[in-house]
Amino acid sequence: MSGQDDSGAVLHYRALENLYASAPINALFPSRLAIMGSGTAQIEFEVDERVFHAAGAAHGTIYFKMLDDAAFYAANSLVSDRFLLTTGFNLHFTAPVRSGKVVAHGRWISGKRRVFVAEANLVDAQGEEIGRGTGTFMRSRIALSGLPGYAVPSE
Template sequence: MTPPDAPVAGEAETAHFRALESLYAAAPINRLFDSRLEIPGPGIARIHFTLDERHFHAAGAVHGTSYFKMLDDAAFYACNSLVSDRFLLTTAFNLLLTRPLRSGPVVAEGRWISGKRRVYVGDARLVDAEGEEAARGTGTFMRSQIPLSGLPGYRAA
């Protein structure tokens, strides 16, 4: 897939990616997770997580809420990397959980799939420390009326 005509380019594009990474780091929910967002290019996002027993359900593996958060965030930021003026909102997300996760590092790899104006589609997968895929998800994200520039944490470099 070819990303839509990006409204940002060159240094402005890089500044947008760094500002989104800053926005992610500033979100209150992320105080609950040891995680870091990386946007290496348009339509791509990676979130590096470290999971531990705080994220476990009663049977000793990572609870599904953590799977959802990691997948949703990666797909969301992959799509929002293509939109420089507005915050996107998740409107739907489907999950496929294939392996239990335990303590340790996990990478959520997100990518833009389609959409160029109002609604974007992205997918993501979770990869554990052994390189095995543990889950996959697909989401739809809609442009909101919320300007990125007005959000605490969105700071262009």
């Protein structure tokens, strides 16, 4: 990839990070997205009692949201013109989490035209896996450039 291509890709990654930060849902689930390269994404967030179920650990909603988002943005890092849509997601809970920093690592697996497959795993502050999932994502008719949150930062 040439320097120009790399520069364009990095601008796309930063614009996707802006898009993520602009989503109203993230006011309810404070978190931070970082796209480090093509086909990868990472989301960090803090778990506390605000997201607990009745038995005192993080509700599955948190697992799904962070795993889906990490896999989604890993896939969308490969697509610079269209917003992808989640068409399916398979989730596995491997351990409960009660508090602390949790990180979702997303990785693109396959597909580059219409349908993309990506996976993500969730690790707690001790580095132990607490969940994993695989999703399918499809190109939509929604242009990224038409979304107010998709702001390509000026150099």
